[in-house]
Amino acid sequence: MRLRCAVLDDYQGVASALADWSLVDATFHREHLPSRDAVVEALRDQDVVVAMRERTPFDAELFARLPSLRLLITSGMRNAAVDLDAATAAGVTVCGTGSTSGAPVELTWALILGLARHLVVENTALRSDGPWQSTLGIGLAGKTLGLLGFGKIGVQVARVARAFGMDVVAWSANLTEDRTSAEGVRLASSLEDLVAASDVLSVHLVLSDRTRGLVDASVLKSLRPTALLVNTSRAAIVDQDALVDVLMAGGIAGAGLDVFDQEPLPRGHVLRRLPNVLATPHLGYVTDGNYEVYFREAVEDIRAFLDGSPIRVLT
Template identity: 70%
Template sequence: MLRCAVLDDYQDVALGLADWSRVRAESFREHFSRQDDLVAAIHDCEIVVAMRERTPFPAELFDRLPHLRLLVTTGMRNASIDLAAAREHGVTVCGTGSVSTPPVELTWALILGLARHLVPESAAMRAGGPWQHTIGTDLHGRTLGLVGLGKIGSRVAEVGRAFGMDVVAWSANLTEERAAACGARLAPDLDALLTGSDVVSVHLVLSERTRGLIGARELALMKPTAHLINTARAAIVDQDALASALRARRIAGAGLDVFDLEPLPEGHEFRTLPNVLATPHLGYVTELNYRTYFREAVEDIDAFIDGTPIRVLS
């Protein structure tokens, strides 16, 4: 039987969510931050299942995995896999479906958590501290600015309208017609969106065009009472500039689910800044998504074994 490694199975659930009987599967809960440790663990595996972009597969890693024949990533896009290097090494790369609603829900969890100070108020209650020590921010009548209005951003817009928010959106190719179809107004440019929004939420795909899109200059345009939410990709927002803006209270706060380095190192200020509500990249981590990921990963494996690969990434 072919040997299969399932990486970054933090919750130790992968093997129980699908039928892996056609392979000899082993899951790894620990994250291999050192490439040497990763190679030592999976060197003899013909198949590897990677969870999202938790473990990068650059060209040099394929050089060190001579037995690898199939790499399955959860989702149909993974910027941390060098697809050209995979092809050069004869490795087939396949993906799986993904459900878009979980990151929408987490986006609103972060918005509401910041607006109503849920974490500090809950912590104070647990510790026997003051009863009511903050004043919440109203969402009704405020402006929600969406940087990106695709599959996820458009659903975030729906909820924003349900809260009675004025929804504006911007991306490089967004049209007035598309924005209106999603119940949003098209901002003339990113600067205008940042200047006028009370909540700014990022929902773009990371690319060379969007990397560092929101930097120190852009953050300085935001209202000092505004919140920034990022459940997309960390690198779209300059992390050092964001930390500086939060430290200086140039914006009210940030809800962050994505980081340049994951897991986020102990002692990192995004773990400790009082105006940051941070979660450990939970946007896609729900039962429905996990069942989809691992069921379809096994379908990819079975199809590969049968000689007819499916969901192959170009």
């Protein structure tokens, strides 16, 4: 009997066309499943689930309610929303896929540039016959970009910043001067030093117990009033409630956000309305090239599982 496969969060309705799903009976869910009961109802008879990023938590309680599940595939090779120990205990194999780092780099710069030049305000005014030029843009040349995290994505963000004539400083707990100096980037001595130096602070850390809530109220209040904060990494690294407070008080000039504590961001949420926020609905990885990799390799994972030799297994 052919395996039954559910593909979650196919918002754009493109998954079926980006890979050959003929080896399974595939169901594509265009809408996010909003509750645990909705997830169970939709997936209870599925042998394979393809999950998009960290939108749907898979923990011991959910695995227990999905007795047919044999293979869980996540886009990318890391997913903090999947309890791998619980998966193993439930007899579920968890596999990942490749991804490209260029997509989040590009969106990071879209947010920085959009904030700096007030593109939403000015475009809205132009479309509504509003005032012709009402804002004063922020020139980036000579400004300092602070990178909280200097992995594969952070390095590429830094290279673009240098092309704009920005000074770049970076910090993370285990970052060394050898790594930063090779890219013409200064190493901050501490998180406090990084924040104090930054005209733009961009977050590029992996979410872990150590980084969760790292950018808290005290860090946010230490940013200069003219500073911009950008987060295309993981929402939980920044204290969202504290960020809202700082934004509403005008403590920083603006925030560019692609990740949120709850996704989709609820209708009417304050972050949808604040004029000093440029927000996108978690688009950092949403490009044609990235999706082609995700879904093609998801099918490869299924085929390897059926052959008895799973690949890209997460442990």
